[in-house]
Amino acid sequence: MKLISSAERNQLFESFAQDAFHLELRDDYSVPDEDGPFADWLRGVVDNSYMEPWTRMTRRVTGEGKSVRRVRVVTEPHTLYVQWEYATTPINEAAGEDIRWLPRRMLPSGLAFPVAGNDWWLFDNRTLAVGHFDENGRVLGSELITAPEVVAECIRVRDLLWNAALPHHEYKP
Template identity: 35%
Template sequence: MNSIPEFGELLAGAKQSAVHLEMRDRYFSNPRFEAWRRGHRVDWEDRASWWRPFHDDVAAAVSRGVSLRRARVVSEPVTDYIRWEHYVTTANVKAGELVRWLPRRRTADLLLPGCDFWIFDGRLIRIHHFSGDGQWVDKELQNDLSLVERCAAAFEEVWARAVPHEEYEIQ
């Protein structure tokens, strides 16, 4: 596929579901993470201060009946980046996304893909590629049903074992 649509466009086209598997302990740094490291905390009552276009996309999809689920496989004790992600996941949940966390030590018997991904409606997968230090490298879009099915099965295995966001305690 020549041109890969942005996430918002793919989500806007979803009819039933979007699932996201994240498996890294650190991603590229960003200003919000750096501000959090310096002690800045979100005022969750002031939605305008933290709501982003991503949250609009999620809320719109959920309002159309699309189920959005995200599972994160994390090493424990967690990195500062994961600690921050756990903190800001409140925004994802408020937008309507369901999020679960699975400690990496509970995945030894699972066959997991080597890359993070989104699957839309069980038919299209957007694969994310990162460098060793968590910098964004590339993305690819595949509609190979065999690949989608294998990755969806891996996601469901993680989801079944993972702890809901509101119950997961950072180690």
């Protein structure tokens, strides 16, 4: 399996036409760029400047009429990392991203997650960037998948979870 870097995956945001959707299934992400800001937040220091490249890109693409959406499937009570994500979500939303939350207890019974239960980005209902992580939760890269049957299953799961999830302003952990 060939993996692309996060930077290469982010290039997909330069070429999608209508919709970028992210399904997050992990309760913790060990993203090196976030280590310092997360540690600062744990100490009560808030500096969200590390988010600026993401929010700048999100403002640009949503300003062009494209949508950037995500569903976060989370365990309750939340891990510290998810608490931090919740606290920073208004910054994502102010940039134009639409974020919804789905507690695991509300998952449809019998739901089987495609692509081995990994997180994924779905671009324009045709290209998947499936995240892969090491045993410590560090990002290894993304696998690009365009197989119609895999994409179709992810579209089905996306639509199911999007409709079941709560918009950020309604979700009160």
